[in-house]
Amino acid sequence: MNFRWSVVAACALAAAALAAPTAHAMDAAQLATQGNGKGAPPCLGCHGADGGGQAAAGFPRLAGLDASYLRRQLDSFADGTRDNPVMKPVATALTTDERQALAGYYSRLPLPAALARPATQPPAPDSRGALLATRGRWSRQVPACEQCHGPGGVGVGAAFPPLAGQSAAYIAAQLRAWQRGSRRNDPLALMQHISAALDDQDITEVAGWFAAQPLGQPKATP
Ligand code: HEC
Ligand code: HEC
Numbered sequence: 450m451n452f453r454w455s456v457v458a459a460c461a462l463a464a465a466a467l468a469a470p471t472a473h474a475m476d477a478a479q480l481a482t483q484g485n486g487k488g489a490p491p492c493l494g495c496h497g498a499d500g501g502g503q504a505a506a507g508f509p510r511l512a513g514l515d516a517s518y519l520r521r522q523l524d525s526f527a528d529g530t531r532d533n534p535v536m537k538p539v540a541t542a543l544t545t546d547e548r549q550a551l552a553g554y555y556s557r558l559p560l561p562a563a564l565a566r567p568a569t570q571p572p573a574p575d576s577r578g579a580l581l582a583t584r585g586r587w588s589r590q591v592p593a594c595e596q597c598h599g600p601g602g603v604g605v606g607a608a609f610p611p612l613a614g615q616s617a618a619y620i621a622a623q624l625r626a627w628q629r630g631s632r633r634n635d636p637l638a639l640m641q642h643i644s645a646a647l648d649d650q651d652i653t654e655v656a657g658w659f660a661a662q663p664l665g666q667p668k669a670t671p
Contacts, residue, residue, distance in 0.1 A: 476547075476550050477547075477550040477551050477553060477554030478554060480492070480543075480547055480550065480551055480554075481493055481551060481554060481555075482498075485542065485543065485544075485547055487542055488538065488541075488542030489539055489542035489543050489547070490539065492511075492539075492551065495508040495535075496508055496509070496510075496511050496555075497561070499512060499558065499561040499562070499563065500512030500513075500555050500558045500561060501561030501563050501564050501614075502615070502616070502619070504568065504616035504618065504619075504660075505616075505618075507616060507618040507619045507622055508619075509615055509616075509619045510561065510564065510611075510614045510615055511555040511558075512555055512558035512559065512560060512561050513555075513556065513558060513559065513560045513611070513614075513666075513667065514555060514556060514604070514610055514611065514667075515556055515604070515606065515607045515610070515667065516552045516553045516555075516556035516607075517552070517607045518607055518608070518610050519551070519552035519555055519556060520548055520549055520552035521634070522634075523540045523543065523548040523551070523552065524540070524548065525634035526539070526540035526541075527540040527541045527543075530632075530633055530634040531626075531631075531632045531633075531634045532626075532631040532632070533626075533631075533632075560614070560664050560666070561614075561664075564614045564664050565663070565664060566663070567613075567660065567661045567662060567663060568660075568661075569617075569657070569660060569661045570661060571658060571661040571662065572654065572657060572658050572661065576654060576658070577650065577651060577654045577655075578651075578653075578654030578655040578656070578657050578658035578659075579658050581593070581594065581647075581651060581654070581655045581658075582594045582595055582602070582655055582658050582659060583595055586646070589646040590642075590646065591643055591646045591647070592643075594612070594655065594659070597609045597639070598610070598611070598612050598659075599611075599665075599667065599668050600665075601613055601662040601663065601665060602659045602662050603664075603665035603666065603667050603668060604667035604668070605667060605668045605669075605670070606667070606668070606669060606670050608636060611664075611667055612659035612662070613659060613662040613663065613664050613665060614664045615659065615660065616660055617653075617656040617657045617659075617660035618656075620655075620656035620659055620660060621652050621653060621656040623640075624640075624644045624647060624652045624655075624656070625644075625652065627640050627641050627643075627644035627645075628644045628645060628647075
């Protein structure tokens, strides 16, 4: 095969690869804006038309999160390992194909412009929240949050979701859910161990620090 033909073949393959997700994306956009007519409400009512969430209400940003992370969360809401009274009926009403399509749809949405500039100023670099985020607390075996969640909490790959662009209320609620055991779906129980080593003030401060970080493109690999 000469060079020109291999380019043509590669383009054809790329076009075929693109065609499938586009058909899916159509269904998913409809699901996101209209629901599935079988008990799943429109996602945009809570997560926003741009997938940016609603900070004041504690509804998280979904746009730009990894597709397999999002899919896993929907499965966990449905099976109860992430026990949440709002999302459980939503996830339960979605078929596995619909969960997959919605996860792909939100992962492909661009970073929401409204979140480009954080609403709050970051706390001082020597504040408790900043120290936990950037250095951890080795006396309690807490690694720096940034070690897994990336610099400024931009997120890393499929395993480590972004914290930048999530509200302080949402971040704190998740840490408390792990402490209570109502969220227990995390791989290797990493977040269950970490949140158990934090007190209330730690949670408030580290959530405030991440909520004040600018959005960034997630890093692909750890
Ligand atoms: C009535 C409001 C509401 C609606 C409608 C809703 N959500 Fe949610 N969603 C929430 C809340 C609240 C949370 C946070 C739950 C928690 O604290 O664990 C959440 C969390 C999530 C998460 C986890 C995000 C993360 O970062 O871990 C995903 C994924 C999600 N929702 C997807 C969807 C999809 C897809 C739809 C539409 C089919 C939808 N949601 C509809 C309120 C809603
Ligand atoms: C050893 C790696 C590791 C470290 C260190 C770590 N995390 Fe996590 N974190 C994870 C993993 C893995 C998940 C995804 C859990 C899942 O898949 O349900 C997660 C998820 C989260 C979430 C949920 C995000 C969402 O969208 O729902 C929050 C909030 C969070 N971590 C906060 C923190 C904070 C704050 C620190 C530092 C005190 C921290 N993490 C340190 C591995 C880590």
